[in-house]
Amino acid sequence: MKAQSKAQQRAAGAALSAKRGDTKVKDLQGASKEMYDDMNEAELEEMAATPHDDLPEEA
Numbered sequence: 127m128k129a130q131s132k133a134q135q136r137a138a139g140a141a142l143s144a145k146r147g148d149t150k151v152k153d154l155q156g157a158s159k160e161m162y163d164d165m166n167e168a169e170l171e172e173m174a175a176t177p178h179d180d181l182p183e184e185a
Contacts (some may be wrong), residue, residue: 127169140172
């Protein structure tokens, strides 16, 4: 699944960072917390890797 906005891409990146243990899960909020709970690492990586040049700031 590709990110639909830059905000969604950033949330996926934050959730991916927590999945990998680079950041603390307790620091996640909102969409990034939901993504952490609902998506696996591969899904998060795909969403975070979406090219952001043509994405709107928010969906």
